[in-house]
Amino acid sequence: MKRLSKISIIFIVIVITMLSGCGKTEKAGNEQAAHNYEDNKLYIDFKEKFPNREAIICEHADVTNDGLEDLIIIYKEDKNTRLIVATDSSEGVKYTNEVPAPIENQSIKLKNIDDEKEMEFIVSGSKRGNLGYAIFRVENMVLTDLFGDGMEDCC
Template identity: 45%
Template sequence: MSIIKKLEDSIWAKVILAVIVVVIAFAARSVLENKHEESQIDKQTAGKTIRETSYAEAVPEDDSILQVFKNTYPTAEVLLACREDVTDDGLDDLVVICKMEEGNRTIVVTDKGDSTNYDFSDPIAAPVENQKIQFKNIDKEGEIEIIITGEKKGAVGYAIYRMIDGQPVDLFGEGMEDCC
């Protein structure tokens, strides 16, 4: 009887051990899958956050410089307007992308120094759809560069401008001729 007893104990011990191993394996797999899913979600969220926050925020409709722009160009339809000190004088300026008779244009409204009077740049071509504005101090000196991006019928383009003598000067760009 002792041999049969040992065999039974051994089989049950093996079955119990096998069940324990399977349960541990499933638990470990579940934990690892959850961690992987959380990691993927964190990466996706981080990517979206970076993209969403890298563009300049549009000014509200009652913005004082925007009102000056609208009084100067009453027939222009403002598509996007964002504030930033693009002339490095400590005063906010306004970059406006608008629809005019001749097409979409970008106009930079710069403060003359008293926060009451403003100069207007010459209108330059602007993207037709999905316009976005970014402000970056690319060279870490002086004026902040203006990056305009957008598209037209799926053709994407961008240009980098710097204000020089009251006018936005195209420093570098790609595809703007296809999206303006």
């Protein structure tokens, strides 16, 4: 019974997320990333370490539950669109592994779905009309795909 209610909640969150993300364009995402984050320490580090990566959209929150703000970044490098999370630590800025991200209409929504320590986030988007989404969590600096559908068709 408890599992069924979590699945129901996840489904509802996904539907809401997909509906809210459909209106964004890649250009709007670029403007949002550049405009809202150019003074952000993690964004500045990302741009300095990876000058060939163009941030499309970013979202900040403490997704690692360490009391420090993290930055979720969907970026484009060459023809690939990827997702990475930058975290701040006493050892400087660290990065998770990279995973494929949607090509168009990218959206990042923060949701603590399971009420556990780390914050989950939902990435949705499309590629030539194919919609997809995935729910991620950062565990030990690794992006973990908890649940998703259609991402292989939109990345």
